[in-house]
Amino acid sequence: xxxxxxxxxxxxxxxxxxxxxxxxxxxxxxxxxxxxxxxxxxxxxxxxxxxxxxxxxxxxxxxxxxxxxxxxxxxxxxxxxxxxxxxxxxxxxxxxxxxxxxxxxxxxxxxxxxxxxxxxxxxxxxxxxxxxxxxxxxxxxxxxxxxxxxxxxxxxxxxxxxxxxxxxxxxxxxxxxxxxxxxxxxxxxxxxxxxxxxxxxxxxxxxxxxxxxxxxxxxxxxxxxx
Amino acid sequence: xxxxxxxxxxxxxxxxxxxxxxxxxxxxxxxxxxxxxxxxxxxxxxxxxxxxxxxxxxxxxxxxxxxxxxxxxxxxxxxxxxxxxxxxxxxxxxxxxxxxxxxxxxxxxxxxxxxxxxxxxxxxxxxxxxxxxxxxxxxxxxxxxxxxxxxxxxxxxxxxxxxxxxxxxxxxxxxxxxxxxxxxxxxxxxxxxxxxxxxxxxxxxxxxxxxxxxxxxxxxxxxxxx
Numbered sequence: 001x002x003x004x005x006x007x008x009x010x011x012x013x014x015x016x017x018x019x020x021x022x023x024x025x026x027x028x029x030x031x032x033x034x035x036x037x038x039x040x041x042x043x044x045x046x047x048x049x050x051x052x053x054x055x056x057x058x059x060x061x062x063x064x065x066x067x068x069x070x071x072x073x074x075x076x077x078x079x080x081x082x083x084x085x086x087x088x089x090x091x092x093x094x095x096x097x098x099x100x101x102x103x104x105x106x107x108x109x110x111x112x113x114x115x116x117x118x119x120x121x122x123x124x125x126x127x128x129x130x131x132x133x134x135x136x137x138x139x140x141x142x143x144x145x146x147x148x149x150x151x152x153x154x155x156x157x158x159x160x161x162x163x164x165x166x167x168x169x170x171x172x173x174x175x176x177x178x179x180x181x182x183x184x185x186x187x188x189x190x191x192x193x194x195x196x197x198x199x200x201x202x203x204x205x206x207x208x209x210x211x212x213x214x215x216x217x218x219x220x221x222x223x224x225x226x
Numbered sequence: 227x228x229x230x231x232x233x234x235x236x237x238x239x240x241x242x243x244x245x246x247x248x249x250x251x252x253x254x255x256x257x258x259x260x261x262x263x264x265x266x267x268x269x270x271x272x273x274x275x276x277x278x279x280x281x282x283x284x285x286x287x288x289x290x291x292x293x294x295x296x297x298x299x300x301x302x303x304x305x306x307x308x309x310x311x312x313x314x315x316x317x318x319x320x321x322x323x324x325x326x327x328x329x330x331x332x333x334x335x336x337x338x339x340x341x342x343x344x345x346x347x348x349x350x351x352x353x354x355x356x357x358x359x360x361x362x363x364x365x366x367x368x369x370x371x372x373x374x375x376x377x378x379x380x381x382x383x384x385x386x387x388x389x390x391x392x393x394x395x396x397x398x399x400x401x402x403x404x405x406x407x408x409x410x411x412x413x414x415x416x417x418x419x420x421x422x423x424x425x426x427x428x429x430x431x432x433x434x435x436x437x438x439x440x441x442x443x444x445x446x447x448x449x450x451x452x
Binding site: 111116117120121122156157160161164190191192193197199200201202203204206207208209210211213214215219220221222223224225226 | 342343346347348382383386387390416417418419423425426427428429430432433434435436437439440441445446447448449450451452
């Protein structure tokens with residue numbers, strides 16, 4: 001499948017490498033390819049972009065617009081502050097009719113750790129995206145777990161925990177449900193409802209960052225027990 | 227143990243009846259006892275106050291101040307909007323040095339269902355309480371589950387799920403941890419840290435109200451899987 005991933009942070013890199021390994025035709029989009037390749041930033045955690053690139057140089061990099069134009073399915077893995085600018089760079093024409101998986105979180109680290117959320121309570125990033133790009137079939141998912149858990153849910157508690165879906169398009173959610181199971185091995189995918197339900201998983205980050213502090217790593221998730 | 231419960235909603239009634247059944251010396255506090263007894267409101271869900279009172283008439287009712295003055299341990303089971311007014315009616319002298327279990331949620335139903343939160347993101351009800359009453363030993367807990375699950379965690383998934391603790395006073399948290407286990411049978415009590423960590427469980431309500439909508443009842447909880 002032709003997949004365009006927006007963002008070269010840990011989420012974009014991890015999912016990009018996994019989908020490429022699964023045989024998909026992946027392009028990763030960034031704001032400015034030349035600037036990215038000349039930055040040589042040290043790793044904040046995990047590996048640096050350069051180290052990732054040394055292992056995954058065969059995955060094409062392009063602009064945000066090129067990655068989305070290439071794709072049948074677009075994955076937003078930018079950070080929350082960068083999400084709407086990235087999608088504006090993509091343009092509506094490259095999103096119309098496509099499933100857009102939104103993994104972003106509006107984490108605001110301007111006051112240090114723990115971050116607050118810059119969009120919260122009566123709105124969500126997913127809703128902002130859907131309003132700005134009504135032709136995109138936005139599905140919020142995976143934002144409640146670390147990049148490593150996203151692609152390997154079995155690494156935490158044998159996979160006995162949940163990921164959520166929020167979106168207005170039932171067909172898009174069914175397609176994403178299938179991808180989560182087939183690509184990454186998710187067994188428990190819980191459809192919360194329309195795009196406004198994304199407020200729940202986005203606000204779960206307020207608990208997630210505290211659990212990160214308790215456990216000292218992101219190898220955890222929540223299970224909804226009934 | 228002498229326990230004062232603030233609030234005669236479903237949470238105050240359910241916990242009050244349970245603690246009385248366990249042999250504790252319970253007093254339930256309300257803003258205006260005469261007004262409460264003359265209202266005869268129909269049940270919003272569960273049973274009406276009158277029906278509860280018919281079964282639990284032996285549990286003394288008093289003003290907020292009387293219930294707290296009576297108590298070694300105070301439980302705030304008022305709704306979020308009523309929390310600070312109720313505690314102001316109690317007065318700092320009736321709270322100083324006492325453990326104050328805060329179960330409240332700042333749910334704002336003014337725009338209908340689902341509610342938003344009136345305190346969120348960079349503050350929490352628990353922090354507001356601790357700031358207003360620095361002599362109280364505030365512990366946030368139980369706000370993430372329905373009243374029935376609070377006192378009977380085993381009724382959901384055999385009790386294999388979590389309740390959280392937030393508070394600045396380690397001794398108070400250890401005491402509340404013991405109460406949760408001994409009174410109600412909680413097996414998984416997760417200490418998140420200081421009182422600011424209450425933002426996580428309070429913001430979990432944004433997901434909780436969506437899960438309520440999905441399941442059609444409140445008989446669920448989250449488990450933190452590692």
